[in-house]
Amino acid sequence: MEMKGTELFVKALKEEGVETLFAYPGGMAIDLFDALYGQDEIDVVLPRHEQGLIHAADGYARSTGKTGVCLVTSGPGATNLVTGIATANFDSVPLVCFTGQVPTHLIGNDAFQEVDIVGVTRNICKYAVTVREREKLGEVIKKAFYIARTGKPGPVLVDIPKDIQQEYGSGEYPDTVTVRGYRPNTGVHAGQIRRAMDVLEKASRPVFLIGGGVNIARAQKEMTMLTEKTGVPVITTIMGKGAIPTNHPNYVGNIGMHGNYASNQAVTRCDVLFSIGTRFNDRITGKINEFAPHAKIIHIDIDTASISRNIQVDIPIVADAREAILKMLEDAKPLPVEEWKRQISEWKEEYPIHMKKYQGMTPQIILEEINKMFPESIVVTDVGQNQLWTTQYLELDEKRQLLTSGGLGTMGYGFPAAIGAQIGNPDKTVICVSGD
Structure with a gap:
């Protein structure tokens, strides 16, 4: 049965077990949002900014072990994902980022809100591709989820032009995919x-x-x-x-x-x-x-x-x-x-690390109270001294988890990542630590 590219997009998300989509609308992605509006199996989380959106998807992925999924429009919507993609790439977080794009006949013409987002992100993600043929849409999406999750996990980006979204084609979504040159290690020597x-x-x-x-x-x-x-x-x-x-x-x-x-x-x-x-x-x-x-x-x-x-x-x-x-x-x-x-x-x-020489309330005291009061929690930090104090004094075990931007050291990561972690773990206490 034939269906629009937008309908195959929604079908693909369901086939991949996506329950939560972090998404911000815009002109080159609005048809995808229209297709999402007609279903109720995937929760769409609307942020206030695309960078907050991708950090939330990152926190969701780290805290649940699932793949974080994003959807934004072209141009500035897509470029606002760049820092979050780099963050996830450094820390091996599985993300699949979908971006709208101008129609294929306008690509390369400096059209309104056209950015070569694949070129921008190629060096900071595992895989980045613009879909240029409607019949390859399902295969590309399957490949994106497979690459994000397997081997060393990481972010991928799929750029979908507006005409590919609107075009009718096969409604088949593949069960498996083979990626030439990509052979993630699955055994032990x-x-x-x-x-x-x-x-x-x-x-x-x-x-x-x-x-x-x-x-x-x-x-x-x-x-x-x-x-x-x-x-x-x-x-x-x-x-x-x-x-x-x-x-x-x-x-x-x-x-x-x-x-x-x-x-x-x-x-x-x-x-x-x-x-x-x-x-x-x-x-x-x-x-x-x-x-x-x-x-x-x-x-x-x-x-x-x-x-x-x-x-x-x-x-x-x-x-x-x-x-x-x-x-x-x-x-x-x-x-x-x-x-x-x-x-x-x-x-x-x-040679212990302590702050006993300081008067009054210290970061050590605050974190020790968190250890006592919230034994089952997810603690998310921003970047700066707050991150370093937390990694020194926070006690971790199977009931308490720490999320932090390690490789890139992304300022502003903490609060949106905490929101994503809370969405993925509604029954848990999530604590965001911030400040220097």
Whole structure:
């Protein structure tokens, strides 16, 4: 059966299980809104600004594990998504962003509100495309959702010209899609895992360095089991915080320029650094030639390009964090690291991060009250000192989640992302932390 492009768009969203659409109307997207108006399965959330819209979709995606979906018009509507796309790209958040576009015969003519949004965003998302043939609309949308969700998650952009929206064509929406040149890793190299475990078992001062990839993979439970089984202490990046409960005896703290003394000393003194799901960015490494100078470095990451890009590693493993940890658990055994853990505990006690020298109410006091009063909550931060205080003092476990813009450090992220998190989790308390 033939249908308009707009009708196929709505059908595609339903087929992909989209329940919430963050959308702001405009001339080149109004036909898509008309098609959405005739259905009641997808909730359309109307923001006050497109940048707020995409941050809300980002917060929705991070807090629920679902794909965030956006719809805006062409030109300024599309360009207002750019910062949010870059934010999601840095932090591996699955988003599918639909933009209206001027009719195909006007593209390239400097038409009113025409912007080459694909050209603008190509380097800050996983996939960006303008649909130029009505018969390819369903395939392109299917491809967009597949790419956003698989491998290292991230944002994609689909630009739909107005004439493609209005044109009639096939109403078929594909069940599967093959993307040439895109082969996300789905397995684990058992030999490399065994090799890594052999190195770990011979270590006297090992540490796990955990990044956001473990949280993205929803592998917190498995990571906690791994540290308990081996006894190896855990250090996290800001994005990796919460990979194991922060009150766990094996948890040391954050690493890097915003980390604590014990974590940084442990990385400097360790003999095996077992990293899972981190990019080794400049905020955690400092001077590269002084980072973990005595350690053999093992690096697990789903993104091949992230391995040995900043820090040369000894054992590279390309794999999903959860799948790799499950494989490690098969061979994991208790390691003789008690003396090493005592040394780390001494560093923590000797050089704690606290604000006791300040009079009156401090950020530490506020966050400690949040820990007491809201044990089951989602805490979203903006960017600045508020973010750093939160990542130091907020306690995280399976009942409390932290959302923050890590890689891009996007100012203004907090409040709209908190709204998106609340929409996705209506029964939870969502707290937004802001201010310097």
